[in-house]
Amino acid sequence: MAKGHWLDPLARRLLQATGHLPRGQTAATALVPDDHEDVVELELLSLKLHQNPWLPLLDETNVRRAAQLGVLLDVNCAPASQWRRLPGMHWQWIDQLLQFQRQGVHIHDLAELEQRLGVPPTLLRLWQPVLVFRFHGDCPCLPPLVDVNGASGNQLSGLPGFDEEQVALLLRERQRGRFRSLVDLQSRLRLPDSVMATLAGQLHCGRGPVPPDLPR
Numbered sequence: 001m002a003k004g005h006w007l008d009p010l011a012r013r014l015l016q017a018t019g020h021l022p023r024g025q026t027a028a029t030a031l032v033p034d035d036h037e038d039v040v041e042l043e044l045l046s047l048k049l050h051q052n053p054w055l056p057l058l059d060e061t062n063v064r065r066a067a068q069l070g071v072l073l074d075v076n077c078a079p080a081s082q083w084r085r086l087p088g089m090h091w092q093w094i095d096q097l098l099q100f101q102r103q104g105v106h107i108h109d110l111a112e113l114e115q116r117l118g119v120p121p122t123l124l125r126l127w128q129p130v131l132v133f134r135f136h137g138d139c140p141c142l143p144p145l146v147d148v149n150g151a152s153g154n155q156l157s158g159l160p161g162f163d164e165e166q167v168a169l170l171l172r173e174r175q176r177g178r179f180r181s182l183v184d185l186q187s188r189l190r191l192p193d194s195v196m197a198t199l200a201g202q203l204h205c206g207r208g209p210v211p212p213d214l215p216r
Contacts, residue, residue, distance in 0.1 A: 042069070049071070054082075057085050063087065067129035073131055076100075076135070083097060083200075091200045093119060094197060094201060113133075148174070148179050150206055182205065
C-alpha cells in the first residue's frame, strides 16, 4: 500500500479495534463511538465504502454510520445512483427529484422535501443524517430524456436494466397505444421497482413520432 494512502489509518484503527494491534491513547480517542462493537462496524463500513462508493445503505444504522464517515447526499444535485442507496427510496421519488434538477428547482430543507415528494416523515428522519441542501446556480448537466413513445429499438437497448426481451415487448406494447406515464410503462411491461429505479430520471412519455399526413 502506498505511503500516505487514506486507508492506512482506517486499517490501523480496525486492527486496533479488533485487538490485533495495541491501542494508543490518540487512536482510542479519535473516534466518536464509545462502544467497541460499534467502532468495529464503523471501520468495516469504511472499508466497504472504499471498495464500493455506491454501497447501498440498508437501514438506519448504516445511514447513521455513513454520516459519521462523512458520506453526504446533496439533495439538489445528487444523481439517481446516490438516491438509490437510501433505504425505503421509491423510483418515483427519484424521477421527481431529477425532474426538479432539470427545471432548476431548489429544495431548501427537509420540510420542503417532504411537501414536494410526499415522503413519510419517519423515512425523512431516517435519511436526514446524510442529506444536505446546497444552492447551485446552474442546473446539473443531465443527458437528454429518452421518449419511450418515440425512441428506436437501438436507443432503448442502450438503457440500463433493459434487455432485448423487454425492448421487444415495449415496441409491441407501443403499437397498441402510447404509454401515458412511467407508471403505465411499468404496469404494461411488468417491470420490477429495481429496474424502474435504474431508469429513473432517464425516460419520459412524450407524444412519439409525428404521424404522416393522411391523403384527403
